[in-house]
Amino acid sequence: MADRTESSIVVDAPPGDVLDVIADFDAYPEWTGAVRQAEVLEEDEDGWARSVRFVLDAGAVRDTYTLAYTWDFAEDGTGSVSWTLVEAGMLKAMDGSYRLRNATAGTEVTYTLSVEVKMPMLGMLRRKAEKTIIDTALKELKKRAEG
Numbered sequence: 001m002a003d004r005t006e007s008s009i010v011v012d013a014p015p016g017d018v019l020d021v022i023a024d025f026d027a028y029p030e031w032t033g034a035v036r037q038a039e040v041l042e043e044d045e046d047g048w049a050r051s052v053r054f055v056l057d058a059g060a061v062r063d064t065y066t067l068a069y070t071w072d073f074a075e076d077g078t079g080s081v082s083w084t085l086v087e088a089g090m091l092k093a094m095d096g097s098y099r100l101r102n103a104t105a106g107t108e109v110t111y112t113l114s115v116e117v118k119m120p121m122l123g124m125l126r127r128k129a130e131k132t133i134i135d136t137a138l139k140e141l142k143k144r145a146e147g
Contacts, residue, residue, distance in 0.1 A: 004095075005130035008110040009138040013145040015077030015100045015107045021145045022081060022098055023071075025052050031144040033136060034058035041066065051086060063090040078102060092116040107145075111138055 011018050021027075025038040037055035044050050048071040056063050065088030073079035082097035093116040101108045111134045 003127065004112050004114040005127050005134055006110060006112040007131065007134045007138060008108055009142055010103050010106055010108050011142045011145045012106040015102060017077070018100055018107045018109060018141070018145045019073060019077040019081075021141060023048065025049055028054075032140050044071075046071075063088055065089070065091055065094070067094070073100075076102075077107075090117055090119075092118045109138060109141065 021031075025040050028035040028038040034056050035054055036057045037053075039053045040049045040051075041053055042050040049069050051066055051068050053064065053066045056065065066086040067083040068086050069081060069083050071079075071081050073081070078100050080097050080099045083095070085091055085094040088094070093114070096111065096113040099110040099112075101110075113130045113134050115130055115133070
């Protein structure tokens with residue numbers, strides 16, 4: 001996937017706290033606007049989720065999909081988590097990542113996303129949808145981590 005959309009936000013919380021929010025998939029329905037259900041299907045030997053099934057209801061877009069996760073973090077919570085699509089109904093591909101870095105006032109979180117749906121969509125519209133998803137996710141993550 002060559003085209004990716006990326007955005008960053010600074011969260012007033014340490015990287016470890018932000019990472020805890022990202023990794024707590026069971027709580028996603030409590031703080032994300034579109035995720036109705038999240039179920040960890042498999043964990044690695046350290047307890048990090050390897051695969052997670054999501055039920056998404058974002059108005060016109062409804063889907064159930066499974067993502068495979070790769071975690072690469074230091075003890076302080078800085079690093080990255082990335083994911084790739086395993087299976088879905090409407091989605092053909094979804095690759096993304098969160099990168100967490102120390103910032104002067106907390107944690108800089110950079111979210112990168114590339115999505116392809118099974119129905120044809122102009123690249124410009126796809127990137128606009130990705131941007132909306134990213135901006136919403138970052139704002140929700142910031143609110144949850146700072147709350």
